Amino acid sequence: AQSVTQLDSQVPVFEEAPVELRCNYSSSVSVYLFWYVQYPNQGLQLLLKYLSGSTLVKGINGFEAEFNKSQTSFHLRKPSVHISDTAEYFCAVSDDPGGGADGLTFGKGTHLIIQP
Amino acid sequence: DTAVSQTPKYLVTQMGNDKSIKCEQNLGHDTMYWYKQDSKKFLKIMFSYNNKELIINETVPNRFSPKSPDKAHLNLHINSLELGDSAVYFCASSRQGLYNEQFFGPGTRLTVL
Numbered sequence: 001a002q003s004v005t006q007l008d009s010q011v012p013v014f015e016e017a018p019v020e021l022r023c024n025y026s027s028s029v030s031v032y033l034f035w036y037v038q039y040p041n042q043g044l045q046l047l048l049k050y051l052s053g054s055t056l057v058k059g060i061n062g063f064e065a066e067f068n069k070s071q072t073s074f075h076l077r078k079p080s081v082h083i084s085d086t087a088e089y090f091c092a093v094s095d096d097p098g099g100g101a102d103g104l105t106f107g108k109g110t111h112l113i114i115q116p
Numbered sequence: 117d118t119a120v121s122q123t124p125k126y127l128v129t130q131m132g133n134d135k136s137i138k139c140e141q142n143l144g145h146d147t148m149y150w151y152k153q154d155s156k157k158f159l160k161i162m163f164s165y166n167n168k169e170l171i172i173n174e175t176v177p178n179r180f181s182p183k184s185p186d187k188a189h190l191n192l193h194i195n196s197l198e199l200g201d202s203a204v205y206f207c208a209s210s211r212q213g214l215y216n217e218q219f220f221g222p223g224t225r226l227t228v229l
Contacts, residue, residue: 043120043221103173
C-alpha cells in the first residue's frame with residue numbers, strides 16, 4: 001500500500017519570497033510522483049512529475065521538485081512566488097508505470113496563500 | 117478544445133434522488149477515472165475503468181456505478197443520494213504507458229439537500 005503525507009495544510013508566504021511545500025510518501029515498490037495544482041473553483045492541473053532519471057524535476061510556472069529516495073520525499077519549491085500562485089497543491093503517488101488502473105493516491109493538499 | 121469535460125458543473129438535488137454526472141475526454145486515452153473531493157479538499161479515487169476492466173475502490177457504496185457507453189465517456193450514476201454524497205467529483209483520463217499522468221476535468225459540485 002502507498003500513502004502520501006503533506007504535513008502543512010496551509011502555508012502563508014509573502015509575494016516574491018521563496019516557498020517549499022513538503023511531501024513525503026511511503027511505498028513498498030518503485031514510485032512515480034506528481035504535483036498537481038488546483039486554482040480556486042477549477043480542476044487539477046499537472047505541475048510536474050518524477051518518473052525516473054534526474055532527481056531534480058522542473059515543471060510549469062517556475063516550480064521544481066526534488067526526489068529524495070532516502071528521505072522518501074518529493075518537496076515542491078519555487079524561488080519567488082506571485083499572487084497568482086495562490087492555490088491548493090496536491091502531491092500524488094502511483095506505483096503503476098503502465099497506465100494507472102489503480103489511480104493516483106493523493107495527499108491532503110497544501111493551501112498556498114500569497115500575501116502582498 | 118476542452119480535453120476532459122464534465123456536465124453539469126453544479127448539481128443540487130434532494131436526498132433520495134438518482135442523478136448522473138457525465139464525463140467525456142477527447143484525448144484518445146484508454147483509462148478513465150472518477151475521484152471524490154470532500155469538503156476538506158481530500159481527493160480519493162472511486163473508480164478506474166478501461167475497456168478491459170473496472171476497478172472499484174472498496175470503500176465506495178454500491179449506490180455509485182460508472183457507466184461507459186464508449187471509450188471516450190465514463191458517466192457516474194448515483195442512486196438514492198445521501199447528504200454525505202455532497203462533494204466535488206472529478207473525472208480524469210490517462211493513456212497506458214504514460215506513467216499514469218492523468219488529465220482532470222473541471223469538476224462537478226454536487227450538493228444534496
